[in-house]
Amino acid sequence: xxxxxxxxxxxxxxxxxxxxxxxxxxxxxxxxxxxxxxxxxxxxxxxxxxxxxxxxxxxxxxxxxxxxxxxxxxxxxxxxxxxxxxxxxxxxxxxxxxxxxxxxxxxxxxxxxxxxxxxxxxxxxxxxxxxxxxxxxxxxxxxxxxxxxxxxxxxxxxxxxxxxxxxxxxxxxxxxxxxxxxxxxxxxxxxxxxxxxxxxxxxxxxxxxxxxxxxxxxxxxxxxxxxxxxxxxxxxxxxxxxxxxxxxxxxxxxxxxxxxxxxxxxxxxxxxxxxxxxxxxx
Ligand SMILES: C[S@@+](CC[C@H](N)C(=O)[O-])C[C@H]1O[C@@H](n2cnc3c(N)ncnc32)[C@H](O)[C@@H]1O
Numbered sequence: 579x580x581x582x583x584x585x586x587x588x589x590x591x592x593x594x595x596x597x598x599x600x601x602x603x604x605x606x607x608x609x610x611x612x613x614x615x616x617x618x619x620x621x622x623x624x625x626x627x628x629x630x631x632x633x634x635x636x637x638x639x640x641x642x643x644x645x646x647x648x649x650x651x652x653x654x655x656x657x658x659x660x661x662x663x664x665x666x667x668x669x670x671x672x673x674x675x676x677x678x679x680x681x682x683x684x685x686x687x688x689x690x691x692x693x694x695x696x697x698x699x700x701x702x703x704x705x706x707x708x709x710x711x712x713x714x715x716x717x718x719x720x721x722x723x724x725x726x727x728x729x730x731x732x733x734x735x736x737x738x739x740x741x742x743x744x745x746x747x748x749x750x751x752x753x754x755x756x757x758x759x760x761x762x763x764x765x766x767x768x769x770x771x772x773x774x775x776x777x778x779x780x781x782x783x784x785x786x787x788x789x790x791x792x793x794x795x796x797x798x799x800x801x802x803x804x805x806x807x808x809x810x811x812x813x814x815x816x817x818x819x820x821x822x823x824x825x826x827x828x829x830x831x832x833x834x835x836x837x838x839x840x841x842x843x844x845x846x847x848x849x850x851x852x853x854x855x856x857x858x859x860x
Contacts, residue, residue, distance in 0.1 A: 596638035630694035647678035663727040669734030673699030689713040760853040
């Protein structure tokens, strides 16, 4: 499917309803939604596989598939040149963020654990310069070690159980070349606050915990909800405090008056964190 087709799907009135149904189905088979379920699928691999398999070819079935790059990534890219850099997009899903990195001039590898996701991304962007790969963050190809000037991770860490975060931090750090940058964007919570999950919004300590193996945290933005929701789409003049839409929240929209447009600028609280590895010998 080309980009125009993809956007039409987002604007289709039934999209939110289909997503709501998919979310219910997926929650019902997510062991992490049940007490003690963690042992059943500790890395959530079976669940991620199920998401893409059950979606068939409908992106409404993939809860995080917005079919456009995330605004917080786009905003960051607008202010910083990455042209010519070797870039890695972690957990690339259907490819929109990886494509944004490529449009910004980077030479991009995008990878995902789920083969179906990678095939789908390739099919959506048949003329893409992104090298889409099937790979596991926790068992990545050796040649990626120190191989990227810019590593981008958005919403994958928050989809993983907390016990996996230290290993994920080491894996992310391992990809960053001397002088390179890791950019992490995730939903945010207070230290000690329990917002439920999955997904599990990250606490400041989780973000700080990514500064391992020579990576330094050089910028941390705590981004409040923008409140820039398209209220008209919800048939109300004022939003509720939790009227926020991003990839995981479209189902909420469907419980309101059917929506025909979505504002992707309305966000929950987020972190945008930048880590750097110093040049060798610096
Ligand atoms: C919540 S989605 C986010 C997708 C994308 N980054 C976005 O912003 O839309 C997490 C993605 O990470 C992938 N994933 C989960 N565990 C992974 C792992 N161990 N290695 C690589 N990808 C993984 C999932 O298949 C899924 O596509």
